[in-house]
Amino acid sequence: MQERNLGRTGLRVSRTGLGTMTWGTATDEHEARDQLIAFVEAGGNLVDTANVYGAGASEELLGSLVGDVVPREELVIATKAGFGLRRGQRVYDTSRGYLLSTLDLSLRRLGVDHVDLWQMHVWDDGTPLDETLAALDTAVSSGRAAYVGISNYTGWQTAQAATWQQAVPGRAQLASTQMEYSLVNRAIEAEVLPAAAACGLGVLPYSPLGKGVLTGKYRGGIPSDSRGASEHAGKIEAYLDEGSRGIVESVVRAADGLGWTPLEVALVWVRDRPGVTAPIVGSRTTVQLKAALGAEDKELPPEIRAALDDVSESAA
Known part of the structure; x- marks a missing residue:
């Protein structure tokens, strides 16, 4: 798998990242193990998690595999902080004390002495920005994080x-921003992508397949056994409207013409957008992950890329 520099840093990451949001919940330890092995064997190194995924279960599961299944030095481990729990409800909390205590807990779950990329998961109106950013400085100066970034x-x-x-x-200079970006959601092109380019940040798109809609599997509705029907998936109804359906049909037609899958068309489109470093692909199963990894050696013809740009312009 090809690698790219993360923003203006010297950190090299695979141009597709492995997302672990479902690890420890919809994805069990056996599937997680197989996914990590398949990802690394394909040349991938960027693995993304967060303290809030599965209330820490994702980090714990990843930590159980690091060193045992894959050597630590072969991975670029990224995690996030910024969500807290108050009386069972999720809240934003990017105060310095909370963030640093969260980072320490993440390190214990992951079984490592530092993470390669620590990201602020959310913007918090309740905390002064300079206080939040001071936590990033401390994380880097103390050796608990090699690089830092933001998200959302x-x-x-x-x-x-x-x-x-x-x-x-x-x-500590910001290395990256992680945002939702796909053919059915191009909102970041208006302001976030230009800001990231001007400030030298790499972009790590999440939900590059439009929460699975761009694979074409929801064309006839939401199957009861699909991720779209799972409580862990997030709502996909916004991507089942008439405009999104038109985009999906165009992706399917492009895939048919190329002899690809719709997944490969949608993923390659995002991966090769200006400013993008690596889309984060989250899969429940190893079979699904391997289908995404099959896009590595593919490149969209310019005329098809232009056609997809035009048909998805309403999503920008």
């Missing part, structure tokens, strides 16, 4: 955070 920040939030970190020598 708007364009102006991205620019403000990155500029603050660049303003004073010694602060």
Whole structure:
């Protein structure tokens, strides 16, 4: 698998990342083990998790495999923080104390002394930005994180955070931003992508398959045994409207013409967009993951890419 630099850093990551949101919940330890082996054997190294995934189960499961199944040095481990639990309800909390305690807990779950990329999962209006960013500085200066990034920040939030970190020598520079991006959701193109490019951030798209809609499996509705019907999947109804259906049909036609799968068409489109470093692919099963890894050696013809750009313009 080809590798790319993460933003303006020297960190090299595979151009497809492995997402682990379902690990420890919909994906059991056996499937997780097989997924990690298949991913690394395909040349992948970027594995993305978060403290909130499965209330820590994802990190714990990944940690049980690091060193045992795959050597630590072969992985770029990325995790996130910023969600807290109050009386059983999820809340935003990016206060310095909470973030650093969360990072320490993530390190224990993962069984490592540092993560390669630590990301702020959300923007928190309740905490001053300089306090949140100070936690990133501490994480890097203490050796608990090699690089830091953000996730789910708007364009102006991205620019403000990155500029603050660049303003004073010694602060931890932001390496990346993680945002939803696919043919059925191109909203980040208006402000986030330009901000990331101007500030030197790599972009790690999540849900590059539109929560699975772009694979074509929901054309006849939501199967009861699909991820779309799972409580872990997030709502996909927004991508089942008439506009999205038209995009899906175009992806299916392109796949038929190329002899590819719709998944491969949708994934390659995102992977090779300007500014993108690596889409994060989350799969419940190893079979699904291997289907995504099959896109590695593919490249969309310019005329098909242009046609998909045009048909999905409404999603921008």
